[in-house]
Amino acid sequence: VTIGWYLAVSAIVFCIGAGGVLTRRNPLVVLLCLELMLNGANLALVAFARLWGGEDGQVFALIVMVIAACEVTVGLGMIVAIYRRHLPIDVDELNELQG
Amino acid sequence: VVFPDIMFFIAAIGAITGAVGVVAVRNPFYSVLMLIVHLISLAALFMILQAQFVAAAQVVVYAGAVMVLYLFVVAYVGGGEQLASGVLLRFLGPLFALGLAVVLCMAMLGTALKGITTQGAHIGSHFGTPARIGTLLLTKYLFPFEVASIILMVAAVGAVVLARRRRGLEAVSGERLEFRVSTAPPALTGTMAEAAGVRVPRPQDMEPEVEVIGRRREGGW
Numbered sequence: 001v002t003i004g005w006y007l008a009v010s011a012i013v014f015c016i017g018a019g020g021v022l023t024r025r026n027p028l029v030v031l032l033c034l035e036l037m038l039n040g041a042n043l044a045l046v047a048f049a050r051l052w053g054g055e056d057g058q059v060f061a062l063i064v065m066v067i068a069a070c071e072v073t074v075g076l077g078m079i080v081a082i083y084r085r086h087l088p089i090d091v092d093e094l095n096e097l098q099g
Numbered sequence: 100v101v102f103p104d105i106m107f108f109i110a111a112i113g114a115i116t117g118a119v120g121v122v123a124v125r126n127p128f129y130s131v132l133m134l135i136v137h138l139i140s141l142a143a144l145f146m147i148l149q150a151q152f153v154a155a156a157q158v159v160v161y162a163g164a165v166m167v168l169y170l171f172v173v174a175y176v177g178g179g180e181q182l183a184s185g186v187l188l189r190f191l192g193p194l195f196a197l198g199l200a201v202v203l204c205m206a207m208l209g210t211a212l213k214g215i216t217t218q219g220a221h222i223g224s225h226f227g228t229p230a231r232i233g234t235l236l237l238t239k240y241l242f243p244f245e246v247a248s249i250i251l252m253v254a255a256v257g258a259v260v261l262a263r264r265r266r267g268l269e270a271v272s273g274e275r276l277e278f279r280v281s282t283a284p285p286a287l288t289g290t291m292a293e294a295a296g297v298r299v300p301r302p303q304d305m306e307p308e309v310e311v312i313g314r315r316r317e318g319g320w
Contacts, residue, residue: 001107004207004215006148009111011203013118013137019196020122022188028127028173032134036118039141042153043114050148051212053220055231058150059240062232065161066247070254072165076172077258083176084264 006047014040025090027082031075038068103147110147113140131169138162148219150227 017036024030042061049057082089117137121130138161145154207215214220225231236244 001104001147001218002216003219005107005111006144007207007215008204009114009144011200011207012115015196015200015203016115016118016122018199019193022192022195024122026127028169028176029121029130032121032127032130032169035134036121036137039138043141043144046145046148046150046153049150049227050219050222051214051217053222053226055227055235056239058153058227058232059235059243061150061153062156062236063240063243063247065156066251069160069165070250072168073254073258074261076168077261079172079176080262084262089176 003047003051006050007044010040010043010047012040013037013043025092027075027079027089027091027094030091031072031079034071035068038064106143107147110140110143113137114144127173128170131166131173134169135162135166138166148227149222152227152229152232 014037017033017038017040020033020036021030024033042064045057045061045064047057049055049061079089082094087094114137117133117135117140120133121137124130124133138157142154142157142162145151145157
């Protein structure tokens with residue numbers, strides 16, 4: 001199996017995630033789809049690290065995982081805050097900041 | 100066909116199936132479970148790519164800790180109805196994803212990167228071990244490593260502040276009363292059964308008991 005196959009899988013996962021972010025309305029699922037996109041990028045990074053023969057890409061993948069964990073923490077905190085205020089848990093209805 | 104090839108196809112099919120499941124399944128609880136399948140398949144792919152440490156971190160940190168956080172929030176907030184989104188996004192979203200896939204495929208097929216059709220560079224047996232990754236993190240990538248740790252701390256504090264319980268009710272005299280409101284929760288709420296979509300009729304005629312447990316001066320929060 002050549003490196004191209006891994007890149008193809010990563011591209012497919014990224015596109016599925018992008019489609020999910022656009023179509024789903026539950027912010028929890030939108031966050032999950034963001035995870036999918038980040039994981040697709042991660043797979044590409046690790047595949048390129050293997051292609052290049054250096055671990056730098058793997059370090060980038062670890063940093064991306066850290067950033068993803070931060071994003072999840074803040075996002076879930078916001079969802080809990082939204083729930084506590086009895087607002088609808090729906091990204092289409094949460095439009096108070098819209099101009 | 101050799102063993103790593105078979106492993107690759109199994110893991111790749113698992114990863115893509117998991118990804119499709121996350122988007123397609125209606126109940127967020129099952130979406131999280133599908134994402135766990137996806138993450139573990141991806142960890143297998145990392146193993147085949149000689150990234151042992153990243154694979155281990157993926158399973159322990161991601162599929163373990165982060166997904167448990169997700170499951171707790173899904174169980175707390177509950178599934179909620181998943182209505183179909185607007186007509187525009189409903190058709191434009193998949194179309195956009197398809198277009199993105201086409202563009203990425205074009206970029207991949209038209210690449211001048213010759214290594215893409217090989218199995219990768221020749222590597223020693225120590226490639227991707229924790230020792231190597233740790234050395235890189237503490238020498239060449241020390242600054243991104245430290246920045247990442249600070250961002251993690253900021254995110255943790257921010258999440259606590261965002262999700263904290265707002266206490267007290269405003270009284271007329273500028274004095275705050277603390278109430279303790281106790282209602283009997285509807286059956287099965289706060290359990291996995293609720294998160295998995297078992298719907299129970301909510302008792303409408305339940306009077307909340309309110310008792311004043313103390314008075315506090317205004318000031319501070």
